[in-house]
Amino acid sequence: MTLFYRLSAAALFALVLPACGQQSNGEATQSQAGETQSQSAPENTATAVFAGGCFWCMEAPFDELDGVVSTTSGYTGGRTENPTYREVSSGHTEAVEIVYDPNKVGYEKLLEVFWHNVDPTDAGGQFCDRGNQYRTAIFYQNEKQKKLAEASKKKLQNANGAPSPIVTDIVKATAFYDAEDYHQNYYKTTPIRYKFYRSACGRDARLEELWGDKAGH
Numbered sequence: 001m002t003l004f005y006r007l008s009a010a011a012l013f014a015l016v017l018p019a020c021g022q023q024s025n026g027e028a029t030q031s032q033a034g035e036t037q038s039q040s041a042p043e044n045t046a047t048a049v050f051a052g053g054c055f056w057c058m059e060a061p062f063d064e065l066d067g068v069v070s071t072t073s074g075y076t077g078g079r080t081e082n083p084t085y086r087e088v089s090s091g092h093t094e095a096v097e098i099v100y101d102p103n104k105v106g107y108e109k110l111l112e113v114f115w116h117n118v119d120p121t122d123a124g125g126q127f128c129d130r131g132n133q134y135r136t137a138i139f140y141q142n143e144k145q146k147k148l149a150e151a152s153k154k155k156l157q158n159a160n161g162a163p164s165p166i167v168t169d170i171v172k173a174t175a176f177y178d179a180e181d182y183h184q185n186y187y188k189t190t191p192i193r194y195k196f197y198r199s200a201c202g203r204d205a206r207l208e209e210l211w212g213d214k215a216g217h
Contacts, residue, residue, distance in 0.1 A: 020054030020129050020197065021085050021094070021183065045069055046102050048110050049076060049139035049173050051095040052118040053126025056186040056194060057203060058096040061117045061216045067104025072097045073179040073186070076139060083177055088133045095139065097176050107145055111152040114138070117216030119206055120156070123167040128201040139173035146170065163210050 052058045055073035062071050075083050078091030088094060098110060118136045119126060125134035138153075140146040149170045157166045178184075187194045198204055207215035 020056055020134070020201075021088075042069065042099065044101065044103075045099050046107070047141055048098045048100065048107060048145070049095050049141070049176060050098070050110075050114045051077070051093045051135060051137040051139070052114060053094070053129055053134045053136065053203075054197070054201070055094040055096050055179065055183065057198060058117065059185065060187045061113050062096065062098050062100075062110065065100075065105050065109065065113065067101045069099040069101060071099075072176075073183045074176050075179060076174060076176045077137065077171070081175075081177075085180060085183075089131060091132075092177075093133050093135055093137060094179075095137070095176070107148050108152065111138070111149060113216065115152070115156055116211050116214045117207065118168070119163070119210060120166045120168040121163045121210075127203045127206055136168040138168065138170045139176075140170060141173050146172075 050058065059071040059073060062068050073094070073096055075088050075092040076095045076097075077093040078088075080087055080090055080092065083090070083092050100110065120136055122136070125131050126136065138149045140149055153166055153168065153170065156162050157164065182189075204215070204217060207217075
């Protein structure tokens with residue numbers, strides 16, 4: 001293979017690879033992100049917030065769990081109020097907010113699903129998405145969640161054969177802002193582009209390398 005061909009192939013791949021959050025011409029733009037800050041969870045439910053790279057890929061694993069009421073893609077951890085997708089790199093992180101029924105699914109189970117859907121050893125982003133806005137993080141809502149998250153991280157770090165070192169941040173939750181409408185349930189509304197993105201970004205291959213048959217998809 002000639003150098004020219006390799007460079008041309010790389011350039012073509014870069015053009016067709018859909019970046020997480022990049023809007024295509026056919027996607028709706030009805031609302032701006034953060035017009036309303038995410039509302040309080042319904043009565044008798046709890047909230048968890050995780051960052052695992054592209055938020056498109058973090059809704060489906062939790063939607064599959066019995067006891068999860070809803071998942072919402074959004075932005076958190078920064079200082080800008082009501083951020084848009086274009087402003088995330090200024091300090092916010094792409095994350096997913098999970099509303100769940102603690103009587104049906106525990107926070108420990110949510111943590112287990114989270115770990116198996118991320119590369120916790122990557123401090124520079126996730127898979128092909130680079131930058132602080134794609135970091136992994138657990139945003140705890142209270143001291144109980146904090147203790148459970150820290151214990152889960154320590155257990156994972158000390159497990160035989162576990163990926164190391166674990167660099168995922170555990171930080172106190174701050175304001176969470178819903179992302180634009182076209183981001184929500186992206187794996188359902190735009191399944192072909194979503195599957196191509198996951199594959200082209202190397203997400204599934206890396207998760208299988210890290211977690212084997214426990215890897216999320």
